[in-house]
Amino acid sequence: MTFYSFRVMVILGSAFLLVFVILMFVVYKKKIWLENKWLLWLGMLCIPAAWICSEAGWIVAEVGRQPWVIQDLMSCKMGISDIDAGSVELTFWIFASFFTALLIAEVSIMLKYISRSAKGDITRDPSGNDVAESY
Numbered sequence: 001m002t003f004y005s006f007r008v009m010v011i012l013g014s015a016f017l018l019v020f021v022i023l024m025f026v027v028y029k030k031k032i033w034l035e036n037k038w039l040l041w042l043g044m045l046c047i048p049a050a051w052i053c054s055e056a057g058w059i060v061a062e063v064g065r066q067p068w069v070i071q072d073l074m075s076c077k078m079g080i081s082d083i084d085a086g087s088v089e090l091t092f093w094i095f096a097s098f099f100t101a102l103l104i105a106e107v108s109i110m111l112k113y114i115s116r117s118a119k120g121d122i123t124r125d126p127s128g129n130d131v132a133e134s135y
Helices: 002-029 031-035 037-063 066-070 085-119
Strands: 122-124 130-132
Touching: 002 031, 002 037
Parallel strands: none
Antiparallel strands: 122 130
16 A cells, blocks of 8 residues: 555656646746646646645555554554654644634635626736736
8 A cells, every 4th residue: 555655646746746847837938828728627636636645645654654563573662652642732723723824814815806806806917917906
């Protein structure tokens, strides 16, 4: 399982790097390509692929260390972390708070631009880019 999970993680990570390079080229050199559906679909396909890549990395991290404990090459005591439960709980709540704040910020920005678009406040400049008329 670890063997294939590692390869899935590396292949998807490399694909993300390739997509990033392609999109940087498109944004700086070929802006008209941003209208193509295949490029938009490529971006949409990266969303579930990022989740798959993350899960594959988790499998590599968690399952990859288990055979050493099972095969008696390392004792179970060495495989367990010495971190107390309070530290783990505190770290969880810090991450949960931080990502909740990021979610609130993202949703508020999206709603702001959706309402501007509905009101007609977003127009296109002569080069074809969307521009908000008032900030």
